[in-house]
Amino acid sequence: MSIHKEVASMPRRRALQVLGATGFGMLTGGLPPVTSAAESGFATPVLPEGQSAPRLARDEAFWREVADYYDRSDEIVNLEQGYWGQMARPVLESYQQATQMVNTRNSWYARRRYPADLQESTRRVATALGVESDEIVLTRNATEAVHALLLQYRGLQPGDKILYSDIDYPSFISTMRWLEQARGVQAIRLVIPNDAGRDQLFSLYREAFLAHPQLKLALITHASNQNGLIIPVREISREARQRGIDIICDCAQSWGLVDFTLPELEVDWAGFNLHKWIGSPVGVGALYMRRGSLERVAPYPGESDPQNRSVALRVHTATSNFAANLAIPAALDFHQALGGANKEARLRYLRNLWTSEARQMSHIEVLGAGDEQSWSGIASFRLAGRNSAQDAQALQQILEQDYGIFTVARYGLESGACVRVTPQVFTAADEIGALIDAMSNLRSRV
Numbered sequence: 001m002s003i004h005k006e007v008a009s010m011p012r013r014r015a016l017q018v019l020g021a022t023g024f025g026m027l028t029g030g031l032p033p034v035t036s037a038a039e040s041g042f043a044t045p046v047l048p049e050g051q052s053a054p055r056l057a058r059d060e061a062f063w064r065e066v067a068d069y070y071d072r073s074d075e076i077v078n079l080e081q082g083y084w085g086q087m088a089r090p091v092l093e094s095y096q097q098a099t100q101m102v103n104t105r106n107s108w109y110a111r112r113r114y115p116a117d118l119q120e121s122t123r124r125v126a127t128a129l130g131v132e133s134d135e136i137v138l139t140r141n142a143t144e145a146v147h148a149l150l151l152q153y154r155g156l157q158p159g160d161k162i163l164y165s166d167i168d169y170p171s172f173i174s175t176m177r178w179l180e181q182a183r184g185v186q187a188i189r190l191v192i193p194n195d196a197g198r199d200q201l202f203s204l205y206r207e208a209f210l211a212h213p214q215l216k217l218a219l220i221t222h223a224s225n226q227n228g229l230i231i232p233v234r235e236i237s238r239e240a241r242q243r244g245i246d247i248i249c250d251c252a253q254s255w256g257l258v259d260f261t262l263p264e265l266e267v268d269w270a271g272f273n274l275h276k277w278i279g280s281p282v283g284v285g286a287l288y289m290r291r292g293s294l295e296r297v298a299p300y301p302g303e304s305d306p307q308n309r310s311v312a313l314r315v316h317t318a319t320s321n322f323a324a325n326l327a328i329p330a331a332l333d334f335h336q337a338l339g340g341a342n343k344e345a346r347l348r349y350l351r352n353l354w355t356s357e358a359r360q361m362s363h364i365e366v367l368g369a370g371d372e373q374s375w376s377g378i379a380s381f382r383l384a385g386r387n388s389a390q391d392a393q394a395l396q397q398i399l400e401q402d403y404g405i406f407t408v409a410r411y412g413l414e415s416g417a418c419v420r421v422t423p424q425v426f427t428a429a430d431e432i433g434a435l436i437d438a439m440s441n442l443r444s445r446v
């Protein structure tokens with residue numbers, strides 16, 4: 001019988017003795033601290049010594065070993081991994097154990113020990129992002145984080161302007177449009193060409209800043225969920241700062257897809273997901289607010305923060321999935337065992353495998369950046385000249401039904417609808433080969 005089941009079936013006083021005797025200590029009612037995957041003795045992949053990230057990216061044998069850490073379905077080739085990220089088995093086990101433990105101990109755990117464990121998970125997230133714990137609050141997803149920033153931003157007066165682009169996340173664009181009505185501001189839409197490179201991306205934002213001196217706030221998406229474009233956030237943020245424009249950075253898709261830490265981006269505010277490329281359980285995001293930047297964003301309605309000291313008061317998540325937050329250390333352990341740079345290189349390699357072939361096909365239009373640094377492991381495509389929502393839906397269905405390849409249609413880009421392709425690090429080169437064959441056969445459908 002597990003310790004949880006044993007304890008659950010004991011009279012209360014005896015249970016406390018057992019927990020004490022198992023070395024759990026007297027602190028906070030004798031409850032054990034949260035344990036990370038490494039501390040729990042879970043295995044994580046061992047990197048071959050002395051391999052550069054680009055070389056490791058091509059090592060199918062190594063990535064097959066990594067794939068063995070995941071429970072994968074053989075019913076479909078899943079190239080829609082940008083929605084949310086599967087947990088590796090050590091993370092799943094940590095999550096399952098935490099679920100059982102929390103369910104067994106119920107409010108005794110939640111009231112006595114959870115705050116300290118949550119703090120430890122927050123510390124791990126902050127450290128991994130290269131910032132301080134008091135600059136991070138955990139949320140249920142990136143939407144909760146970015147919405148808090150958009151809706152509680154204090155800097156808008158009627159007549160001001162706010163900026164977004166067509167590669168931004170559609171629901172955040174809707175919120176920007178809602179701000180027009182709610183705050184009497186004007187939302188400016190920036191159109192970003194699919195083949196833009198770093199210099200052009202920077203110039204587009206700079207020109208928009210120059211053209212609209214009334215701009216107060218800009219939403220910037222680090223990695224687009226539409227076409228995988230990576231925006232040069234740091235350069236744009238520096239330019240914005242000089243002009244008094246505040247930046248909200250959407251890092252929902254970028255953390256784990258791209259290898260970076262927050263100080264590199266030089267932004268005051270950002271929203272994150274851990275349930276995409278970090279591989280935590282679903283229901284884990286984070287809000288970052290740089291020290292000294294809290295004044296410009298109001299606390300969550302009804303919360304009082306007279307000294308503007310607490311990022312935690314910017315969201316009100318209330319009761320949420322305890323176990324998901326307890327599995328954060330295991331997810332970060334697994335992510336760090338693989339290495340952010342190795343993951344990024346592998347994903348870029350897999351994207352190159354199919355886009356380099358697809359670019360030779362006259363019936364296919366690949367949507368991706370003009371230079372390598374502005375393009376992540378995500379890319380999109382469409383049949384040449386076929387950019388309606390129905391075209392993209394039909395293409396997605398052909399891939400799924402005729403070829404057993406799962407992708408997703410995306411509709412946000414100014415250039416029209418497309419199909420997004422998102423491999424995971426454990427996607428095999430053979431699976432990308434199946435996509436290339438299918439794309440080649442699509443010629444007969446044009």
Ligand SMILES: Cc1ncc(COP(=O)(O)O)c(C=O)c1O
Nearest residue numbers: 141142143169225250252253273
């Ligand atoms: C760029 C981007 N922003 C925001 C989100 C929202 O993430 P969530 O639904 O986890 O809040 C997503 C999700 O796909 C995304 O890709």
